[in-house]
Amino acid sequence: MTRTIIAGVSVYDGTGTPAYDADVEIRDDIIASIRPAASHPPTDSIDGRGLVLAPGFIDAHTHDDFAVIAAPAMTAKVTQGVTTVVVGNCGISGGMNVTAHGDLPDPLVLLGAADAFRYDDFAAYAQAVDRAGPATNVVALVGHTALRARHMDALDRDATGAERMAMRADLTTALDAGAFGFSTGLAYANANAASTEEVMTLAEALRDTNALYCTHLRSEAGEIVAALDEAFAIGRHAAAPVVVSHLKCAGAPQYGRSGEILAMLETAAL
Ligand SMILES: [Zn+2]
Structure with a gap:
């Protein structure tokens, strides 16, 4: 058995309660106890005074799809306290x-x-990630633009019915193999020609799975209200939680609109 004590450290436990000073005991990689900090640090302990201890952070928006394989030490993340990365955002995976x-x-x-x-x-990718053994957990989304590139010979048009079925089948297979959701990047040229109906058809794969619909909105500028309404409609159609990636009010005409846009997120009945 290995035993480590981090003494006198300021603990942010992730529940939202204020930080408190504690001695944290770890046995065999599992937290065994969290006690009020002793006035004298126990011998053989790590001096945590002046330092903060918190659960690992989740980096919810990354493009680390291949970094987790090519650089599994994930130094850029773990040195910032990140222990989980979400990959496959913005329609690209x-x-x-x-x-x-x-x-x-x-x-x-x-x-x-x-x-x-x-x-x-996706299963082959998941196996490659497992083989690489990255230092972070990996939560993988499947990208809409990736599915389009896989099944369509031209990306400047809406997908045909057969192409939609093929993409949806791929997404279902990926979800069965451990994917956590579906992402779109409708602002990008190679996804912009996709109709809302195309995305809805694919998103139907999310029903009854608890998987996420994550969107880089079709517009982050003048059409942002319509773009949010589109994202909400897709989420409702698929009965899936909606994650809006990097919400922006881009461009000078949108200055001051963040209250309006955040209120839409607050009141969206998904
Ligand atoms: Zn994006």
């Missing part, structure tokens, strides 16, 4: 091959070079 119809489309290029997208399906 690395969990499956997307180059069947040509070059890697924008913005999938942000994740890596074409040869990084080498996994036949």
Whole structure:
């Protein structure tokens, strides 16, 4: 058995209660006790005075799809206290091959070079992540633009019925293999031609799964109200929780609108 005590550390326990000074005992990687800080640190303890101890942070918006495989030490994250990363945001995900119809489309290029997208399906990607053994937990979303690139020969149009069915089937298979949800980036050129109905059809895979619908909105500027309404409608259609990624009121004409936009999030009955 290994035993470690972090003494006199300021504990933020994640419940929202104010920080308190404590001696935290860890046995075999599990917190065994949290006691009020002793006036004299126990011998063989780590001196935590002046330091903060908290549960690991969740980085809810990353594009670390391949970083978790290529750089599994995840130094950039763990040194900031992050122990869980959510990947596959903004409609772009690395969990499956997307180059069947040509070059890697924008913005999938942000994740890596074409040869990084080498996994036949999400299960193969998940296995690669497991093999790499990253220092962080990995919560993976499946990207809409990735599915479009996988199943469509042109991305400047709405998907046909057959293409929608193929994409939805891929998403269902990925959810069964451990994906946590579905992301879109409708602002980007290679997803912008997708109709709301196309996205709704795919999002139907989320029903009865507790999986998330995460959206980089179709507009973060003048059309932001319509874009939020679209996201809410997709979430309602799929009976899925909606996550709005990096909410913005972009451009000078939107200055001062954050109250209006945040109120829409508060009152959305999903
Ligand atoms: Zn985004």
